[in-house]
């Protein structure tokens with residue numbers, strides 16, 4: 538059987554909506570209520586369609602004389618990489634297993650991991666194999682997910698202060714979520730350091746109160762405790778009753794600082810994992826390699842859509858000889874990112890849980906990858922199993938579709 542050829546590619550900005558307005562984190566203004574998925578559809582001469590999103594390309598914008606962040610640059614990159622290529626030109630396959638990237642695509646897929654995921658989807662669809670199987674086969678039949686939308690909601694609704702996040706968490710619990718990540722680090726920028734730490738503590742305790750003792754609670758400071766290890770110690774001590782599951786990016790990755798942080802955590806009798814790595818765009822960079830090698834972190838977090846499946850496969854092989862879990866970052870990746878991470882999580886041996894932005898359904902057909910009781914089902918489907926709902930696409934979005942063909 539001859540592999541199919543990619544004959545047409547299009548890019549369309551698709552709106553995706555949160556279930557509420559998201560507040561700040563330690564360093565960014567309010568996220569707001571919407572995001573965009575830069576949907577890439579690649580069609581073959583045999584009638585297949587593979588998907589990815591180009592958010593990682595479109596959000597890098599320097600000026601109008603540079604290609605990044607502009608439709609013109611994106612279309613040129615897609616044309617050069619995919620148009621006219623056969624689906625068997627991208628990945629090294631061993632039967633249905635993807636075992637590497639073919640050399641002409643090593644650099645481009647390393648730089649643009651989201652294009653590597655498109656290659657997986659196209660190959661899987663052409664071979665009739667699921668991306669879960671291409672990634673080594675299922676390790677689990679459901680993938681746990683955590684609600685990642687508890688930003689600084691107290692700053693969206695200041696009159697409610699810490700109570701707001703408790704109410705948001707309770708609503709999310711009623712929707713079936715059993716794991717919740719809370720943005721902390723208010724004292725880094727938005728509040729005075731000690732007052733910010735106190736509010737962080739209040740919020741964490743309010744969420745624990747709201748969801749009961751059996752749920753997992755994580756916190757993420759986006760480095761908001763940099764320069765304040767003393768206040769971080771106070772935060773860890775005062776939140777001990779909340780039994781935090783992981784402490785994410787409390788401080789910038791640095792071997793000396795993490796040694797100190799870990800000693801402090803142990804001294805206080807805190808069981809929380811220390812996790813970081815979403816800022817690593819070229820994994821595994823030296824500082825993270827040192828943190829992993831010295832056992833100073835418990836979870837590592839490069840973004841799945843940012844770095845691609847093949848790079849995460851290589852990371853996974855390295856992590857297997859350690860106790861460090863794979864906890865990919867997945868923020869800003871739309872509903873496509875949720876699917877990509879369900880698929881990766883289903884196949885990854887050391888996977889912990891999926892970062893879920895809880896977007897409303899937008900452009901994709903409903904299918905068997907359904908959420909219930911804190912986790913997603915993994916359906917059997919070729920490629921990513923994700924399909925565009927063409928009625929909705931034609932009705933709302935087709936007028937903004939930019940298409941290129943051979």
Ligand SMILES: [Mg+2]
Nearest residue numbers: 757785786815
């Ligand atoms: Mg984070």
